[in-house]
Amino acid sequence: MEINNEQIEAIVKQVLSNLSGTSGSTATAGNGSIPSKVRVAMLTELGKMEVKEFPMPEVGDDDILVRVEGCGICGTDSHEYKRDPFGLIPVALGHEGTGEIVRLGKNVTKDSAGKPVKVGDKIVTCMIFKDNPDITMFDLNKKNVGGADVYGLLPDDNVHANGWFADYILVRGALGSTFFNVSDLDLDSRILIEPCAVLVHAVERAKSTGILRFNSRVVVQGCGPIGLICVAVLKTMGVQNIITVDGNPGRLEFSKKLGATDTVNFKDYNGIEEMAKGVESKFGGHIADFAFQCTGSPAGHSNIYKFVRNGGGLCELGFFINGGDATINPHFDICSKELTIVGSWVYTLRDYATTFDFLKGAKAIGLPMSELITDKYPLSRVDEAFKKAAAQTGLKIAVVAD
Ligand SMILES: NC(=O)c1ccc[n+]([C@@H]2O[C@H](COP(=O)([O-])OP(=O)(O)OC[C@H]3O[C@@H](n4cnc5c(N)ncnc54)[C@H](O)[C@@H]3O)[C@@H](O)[C@H]2O)c1
Numbered sequence: 001m002e003i004n005n006e007q008i009e010a011i012v013k014q015v016l017s018n019l020s021g022t023s024g025s026t027a028t029a030g031n032g033s034i035p036s037k038v039r040v041a042m043l044t045e046l047g048k049m050e051v052k053e054f055p056m057p058e059v060g061d062d063d064i065l066v067r068v069e070g071c072g073i074c075g076t077d078s079h080e081y082k083r084d085p086f087g088l089i090p091v092a093l094g095h096e097g098t099g100e101i102v103r104l105g106k107n108v109t110k111d112s113a114g115k116p117v118k119v120g121d122k123i124v125t126c127m128i129f130k131d132n133p134d135i136t137m138f139d140l141n142k143k144n145v146g147g148a149d150v151y152g153l154l155p156d157d158n159v160h161a162n163g164w165f166a167d168y169i170l171v172r173g174a175l176g177s178t179f180f181n182v183s184d185l186d187l188d189s190r191i192l193i194e195p196c197a198v199l200v201h202a203v204e205r206a207k208s209t210g211i212l213r214f215n216s217r218v219v220v221q222g223c224g225p226i227g228l229i230c231v232a233v234l235k236t237m238g239v240q241n242i243i244t245v246d247g248n249p250g251r252l253e254f255s256k257k258l259g260a261t262d263t264v265n266f267k268d269y270n271g272i273e274e275m276a277k278g279v280e281s282k283f284g285g286h287i288a289d290f291a292f293q294c295t296g297s298p299a300g301h302s303n304i305y306k307f308v309r310n311g312g313g314l315c316e317l318g319f320f321i322n323g324g325d326a327t328i329n330p331h332f333d334i335c336s337k338e339l340t341i342v343g344s345w346v347y348t349l350r351d352y353a354t355t356f357d358f359l360k361g362a363k364a365i366g367l368p369m370s371e372l373i374t375d376k377y378p379l380s381r382v383d384e385a386f387k388k389a390a391a392q393t394g395l396k397i398a399v400v401a402d
């Protein structure tokens with residue numbers, strides 16, 4: 001058998017890394033199977049994800065090397081894929097990822113919530129505070145991710161393994177990375193943590209109005225992953241009376257499995273006034289106390305007010321990015337109704353911990369959360385996965401280890 005230079009280098013690295021593992025400076029996975037190269041899916045041009053190979057990064061005393069198990073494709077990833085609005089190409093995408101710790105720098109003993117970590121534990125990353133690496137979740141009750149970076153949307157550098165569409169990712173303490181030990185959640189739940197945190201945050205914002213209660217009548221408009229998870233969060237916290245609004249019968253039907261009591265297909269109604277009447281009759285002669293706007297459609301924003309009673313509330317969370325202007329009538333829609341409105345954008349670090357509990361609660365009451373992941377592609381077929389996500393024929397599309 002011929003051994004080439006690359007293989008020799010791999011063997012030497014392996015021996016050295018095992019040595020450093022036993023000397024106590026860096027703990028390493030026992031099976032000694034860390035390859036010398038990392039495969040990273042890079043967006044190299046618009047509409048093109050390529051799996052590239054780079055040398056396996058060194059693991060510093062504050063770092064964690066993670067073997068990736070899976071990562072969901074987010075709407076933000078799809079925007080990057082189609083248009084690169086953040087000007088990041090070439091970029092290692094993927095922020096909804098999770099995997100197993102295979103090497104652990106000697107200074108890393110606890111996650112961002114203070115929970116102990118060891119090689120073999122399963123983690124997710126959250127935010128990166130480049131300006132303040134010492135920050136912990138307990139400092140961050142109010143600050144949301146708007147002030148931070150995340151893995152999967154970082155400029156490329158000499159590490160390259162900066163996104164979760166890869167077989168390994170290097171989580172770097174010096175960058176101010178936050179991460180959580182989520183070994184007690186199954187893989188699908190872990191893949192869903194990030195989008196679920198968006199809804200935990202939105203429901204927290206909604207609760208801040210004082211209007212959303214266990215016995216509220218709630219409308220959730222939009223049954224993409226965001227609206228569907230919104231229903232699941234509401235159901236898990238005990239809200240019993242939820243109507244979903246969408247034009248997609250399959251998604252509306254699925255919303256019932258996640259906790260919707262009834263559905264309204266806007267295609268069955270002639271205009272918003274008639275549709276509002278439809279909601280009213282399905283709520284037994286009442287309109288909603290509270291509504292969540294979970295579409296990126298300006299028409300959706302204009303319509304949402306009509307579903308809410310006088311003195312009610314609404315949470316607008318459908319515009320992660322600028323989706324254009326929407327027309328409303330301030331007199332009828334807000335003033336005379338004395339509506340309380342909150343906006344919601346991403347999440348805080350603290351919402352992450354709540355999200356872990358939500359996912360356990362959702363499982364405990366039998367909500368089929370994993371059915372939100374409609375398609376799984378191996379890393380080698382990441383480009384197909386992105387094309388599937390762009391086609392919008394599934395719900396959450398995930399890339400998993402080969
Ligand atoms: N606030 C945040 O931090 C945050 C985070 C992530 C995503 N988002 C936003 O949430 C929105 C939804 O995300 P998603 O992944 O579920 O998207 P999606 O496109 O999969 O789902 C949107 C759903 O809305 C429905 N819809 C469109 N127009 C409608 C209308 N006028 N009335 C009723 N239903 C309508 C569609 O049929 C679709 O099922 C996106 O626009 C995204 O920007 C916000």
Ligand SMILES: [Zn+2]
Pocket residue numbers: 074075076095096194195
């Ligand atoms: Zn996301």
